[in-house]
Amino acid sequence: MRHSAHNGAPAPTVEEQLAAGDAAWDRGDRATAHEAWRAAQQLDGNDPRVLSRLGLSLTLVARDEYKGVAFCEEAVRRGLVDADALWRLAVVYETTFQKERAVRAVRQGLAIDTHHPGLVSMIERLGVRRPPVLSFLKRSHPLNKYLGMLRHRLLSAKERA
Incomplete structure (x- = not known):
């Protein structure tokens, strides 16, 4: 068990940092989410769950679009292929004006979870039509x-x- 240097209390785990960041993101506190996910990166910068979330906040909070896209893509490459990760990737693509890639990520995500609220609203917003x-x-x-x-x-x- 790790302890923080100054008070003897156990240092937060990657899971705790991710959960704290997720909660902050859900309540609209993007800066706090970004900081929590940054702290998770310090604990395990190779964890695809960390890369996916940090990629989202790097793009939307820190305005580092290049790194944000790279992190989200790397998370999916490393096997984090769930509806949430694909939603984050689609948001990053949409933010960086890569509509075709955003649509592909949304479709991939909807194949996993047809009712994912973020993906459903995004497909409507992107105005994707069937052939x-x-x-x-x-x-x-x-x-x-x-x-x-x-x-x-x-x-x-x-x-x-």
């Missing part, structure tokens, strides 16, 4: 419009079921 039902016709063709509305209703009904 036309009949690809040999223009999207504006009345048949494609009708079939597209039908597909939308069927998929919406299926999600509600």
